[in-house]
Amino acid sequence: DIVMTQSPDSLAVSLGERATISCKSSQSILYSSNNKHYLAWYQQKPGQPPKLLIYWASTRESGVPDRFSGSGSGTDFTLTISSLQAEDVAVYYCQQYYYTPPWTFGQGTKLEIK
């Protein structure tokens, strides 16, 4: 099974500042035939289900603010929030969908306001 490891486990960032969350997969999740990375990012606020933010490692879901961006390649990926807003306080998860089953998630990164 592919293991997804996020860092840090928690992060405190000032409003308006940049937040960066890392996600590392235990194997490459790049499919060479289409040159796509099989990685998604989710945001989960308390008491709510996860919400899809990004897929194919860098494609923003419709309606997601453009301050959210995804990048990376091979086994190392990053979710960046360019200018943190109060409503961005949440737990963020990465997920791989290359080697399935099982579909596997990172352990989550809790983002708070400093």
Added chain:
Amino acid sequence: QVHLVESGGDVVQPGRSLRLSCAASGFNFSSYGMHWVRQAPGKGLEWVAVIWYDGSKKFYADSVKGRFTISRDNPKNTLYLQMNSLKAEDTAVYYCATTKGSGWFDPWGQGTLVTVSS
């Protein structure tokens, strides 16, 4: 608008059984695989099971294999999870979700809480 509504969560004793349901609407349910994903209190997300669009294939996480059974009723647009021999570590919010063949989960239901406790 796609809508997934889970039900059936309850407090049950260890060793007992429970069946969860997920009612789907707003999309062609019978065309897509469906999943269960769970989240223990204060913990991360764990994929539980998937069923192919026609029910022909089913896969399970090792943690539930042999105890849980996923099924679906396409005419009723409903997904099920039969949970037997429940353990304390099965305590979680259970979400149904679909990948619509894409690999990422969207949308998700609101979840239903299962508590296994004596």
